[in-house]
Amino acid sequence: MKKKIKKIVIKVGSSLVANYKTGLPKTNWINSFINDLSFVIKKKIKIIIVSSGAIAIGRKRIGFLKKKLNLDEQQAAASVGQIYLINNYKKAFIKKKVEISQVLLTLEDTIKKEKKINAKKTLNKLIEKNIIPIINENDTVATDEIKFGDNDRLSARVAEIIKADLLILLSDVSGLYNKDPKKNKKAELIREVKKIDKSVIKASSFTNNYFARGGMKTKIMAAKIATNAGCGMIIVNGNSKNIIQRIFKGEEGTYFYPKKRKKNN
Numbered sequence: 528m529k530k531k532i533k534k535i536v537i538k539v540g541s542s543l544v545a546n547y548k549t550g551l552p553k554t555n556w557i558n559s560f561i562n563d564l565s566f567v568i569k570k571k572i573k574i575i576i577v578s579s580g581a582i583a584i585g586r587k588r589i590g591f592l593k594k595k596l597n598l599d600e601q602q603a604a605a606s607v608g609q610i611y612l613i614n615n616y617k618k619a620f621i622k623k624k625v626e627i628s629q630v631l632l633t634l635e636d637t638i639k640k641e642k643k644i645n646a647k648k649t650l651n652k653l654i655e656k657n658i659i660p661i662i663n664e665n666d667t668v669a670t671d672e673i674k675f676g677d678n679d680r681l682s683a684r685v686a687e688i689i690k691a692d693l694l695i696l697l698s699d700v701s702g703l704y705n706k707d708p709k710k711n712k713k714a715e716l717i718r719e720v721k722k723i724d725k726s727v728i729k730a731s732s733f734t735n736n737y738f739a740r741g742g743m744k745t746k747i748m749a750a751k752i753a754t755n756a757g758c759g760m761i762i763v764n765g766n767s768k769n770i771i772q773r774i775f776k777g778e779e780g781t782y783f784y785p786k787k788r789k790k791n792n
């Protein structure tokens with residue numbers, strides 16, 4: 528990670544912010560994440576957060592106890608849970624005197640020309656004012672066709688439109704492994720990926736089961752989008768202490784090198 532970092536997008540996975548059993552937000556995790564983030568704020572690096580967790584928090588409150596929810600049930604749960612999710616971020620950030628905003632987007636909003644321009648302008652205005660936008664997928668109108676439940680790709684599209692230098696995927700695994708870490712004690716973490724080739728796709732299949740939603744597949748898709756747009760991407764375990772500071776020290780995760788940014792990009 529040699530490039531000077533001015534703008535970052537951080538994607539937070541559901542398992543980090545929501546307790547699946549109780550349906551409660553993980554307030555402790557959110558508070559320590561924001562403490563960890565303070566040093567990035569001090570460096571005047573612009574930050575955008577893409578956070579999942581609305582469904583996981585909302586489902587219990589609405590009484591949906593079965594394991595698999597239909598699309599409309601997930602959407603209703605997201606609509607309830609989103610308030611609690613954003614409120615927890617707000618409480619934590621206000622202690623640091625940082626203003627946040629809520630932005631709900633579909634993947635389509637970041638691809639279709641006119642919508643994309645508006646999203647870009649709004650996000651740029653917010654970060655210019657040192658406000659941290661907290662984005663989630665606009666679950667009410669997202670459909671199966673446009674891949675509902677895919678904040679990995681959404682965060683990569685956001686990184687693309689605001690020309691971020693780094694996309695951080697905070698998840699519950701430490702990155703990509705060269706062998707299946709469940710079966711093989713000698714499995715090693717791949718620290719750097721210069722090109723997303725067949726060996727990377729193969730490595731991504733080993734760690735797939737660890738993820739609740741999109742799995743490693745959508746993370747590799749996100750890596751393709753981000754790196755093609757000239758943005759580096761890193762997959763790290765969000766449960767490691769002071770993970771954000773450690774990323775900047777180059778100590779953690781799997782880093783995907785960006786391609787050269789195209790002039791008109």
Ligand code: GLU
Pocket residue numbers: 541578579580581582583605663664666675676677678679740741
């Ligand atoms: N938007 C969904 C939620 O907040 C999650 C999407 C995802 O995990 O990619 O619950």
